[in-house]
Amino acid sequence: MIPDIEVDRLRLDYGRSTVLHDLKFTLPGGRIYGLLGRTGAGKSSLLSLLAAFRRPTAGTVHIGGRPVFENRAVTRQVCLIREKADTVEGSDRVASALRFAAALRPHWDDDYARRLLRMFDVDPDKRIEQLARGQRAGLGAVLGLASRAPITIFDESYLGMDAATRMRFYDELLDDFMANPRTIIVSTHLIEEMSSLFEEVLIIDEGELIVHDETDGLLSRGTSVTGPEDVVDAFVDGMSVIGEKRLGRTKSAMIYGTLTEADLEKASAAGIELGPIGLQELVVHLTQRPGSFE
Numbered sequence: 001m002i003p004d005i006e007v008d009r010l011r012l013d014y015g016r017s018t019v020l021h022d023l024k025f026t027l028p029g030g031r032i033y034g035l036l037g038r039t040g041a042g043k044s045s046l047l048s049l050l051a052a053f054r055r056p057t058a059g060t061v062h063i064g065g066r067p068v069f070e071n072r073a074v075t076r077q078v079c080l081i082r083e084k085a086d087t088v089e090g091s092d093r094v095a096s097a098l099r100f101a102a103a104l105r106p107h108w109d110d111d112y113a114r115r116l117l118r119m120f121d122v123d124p125d126k127r128i129e130q131l132a133r134g135q136r137a138g139l140g141a142v143l144g145l146a147s148r149a150p151i152t153i154f155d156e157s158y159l160g161m162d163a164a165t166r167m168r169f170y171d172e173l174l175d176d177f178m179a180n181p182r183t184i185i186v187s188t189h190l191i192e193e194m195s196s197l198f199e200e201v202l203i204i205d206e207g208e209l210i211v212h213d214e215t216d217g218l219l220s221r222g223t224s225v226t227g228p229e230d231v232v233d234a235f236v237d238g239m240s241v242i243g244e245k246r247l248g249r250t251k252s253a254m255i256y257g258t259l260t261e262a263d264l265e266k267a268s269a270a271g272i273e274l275g276p277i278g279l280q281e282l283v284v285h286l287t288q289r290p291g292s293f294e
């Protein structure tokens with residue numbers, strides 16, 4: 001049974017500034033979650049609380065009904081891989097990092113780890129500090145995937161990989177998730193290329209959780225409305241407009257919400273073109289500061 005993660009009134013302050021504001025959500029076990037948001041939104045801070053790397057200022061994180069902070073039995077189930085710090089830095093040899101992970105992780109699969117090292121072109125005899133950035137990112141992928149931790153978290157740890165290696169990582173992540181179901185949380189700015197992995201999406205903006213939804217549900221609420229400017233303006237009047245683009249006298253408005261049958265008929269009668277919005281564009285518009293529309 002893969003444990004649920006329950007976050008309740010979670011707050012984190014760094015000194016006088018609050019970076020996470022009373023977050024409340026539940027992540028049922030056994031899904032792949034995408035954690036998205038602008039730089040500085042609070043994603044890494046949140047992930048460090050989920051993995052008990054930090055103590056919350058207020059509120060709680062429970063995993064499988066048990067508090068995570070200072071609870072070794074729970075934290076052993078959570079593997080957080082970050083681009084920097086702990087796992088993928090230092091003067092140890094790769095092989096000794098693997099031995100350490102094996103001792104720490106109850107579900108560690110050493111044969112799988114060795115296979116992944118070859119896949120990501122990481123030499124086990126090298127010191128971690130001697131690895132190229134992409135190889136260090138590969139080592140992060142190895143440590144995360146082979147941990148088989150019930151809750152495995154990748155915090156932008158694949159940024160150093162080249163495009164071909166990232167694709168291999170995504171394929172491997174999905175294959176291993178299917179074969180060994182667990183909860184995987186991925187924070188990323190590479191939204192477009194990773195969006196097909198996510199079953200649910202969480203969007204953090206300035207420390208607030210502004211969206212938590214199934215990916216399909218979220219995408220179904222974004223629509224681009226294109227046509228002559230005055231016709232588009234009349235159509236979107238009263239709707240939640242999250243972005244606008246103009247090309248000559250043609251205008252495209254991005255709306256967020258569910259269109260009714262009557263809206264669809266109205267659009268068709270007015271000669272307006274309706275289209276989907278990709279996840280990346282949706283996230284960009286939902287997290288755009290007021291006044292920053294073009």
Ligand SMILES: Nc1ncnc2c1ncn2[C@@H]1O[C@H](COP(=O)(O)OP(=O)(O)OP(=O)(O)O)[C@@H](O)[C@H]1O
Nearest residue numbers: 014015019037038039040041042043044045046156
């Ligand atoms: N150790 C720290 N001490 C003080 N402030 C911090 C610390 N770590 C992060 N912050 C601040 O907290 C806010 C959230 O940072 P965080 O790293 O969680 O954002 P993020 O969404 O992960 O950003 P990115 O996408 O760039 O990685 C930022 O304003 C950041 O400057």
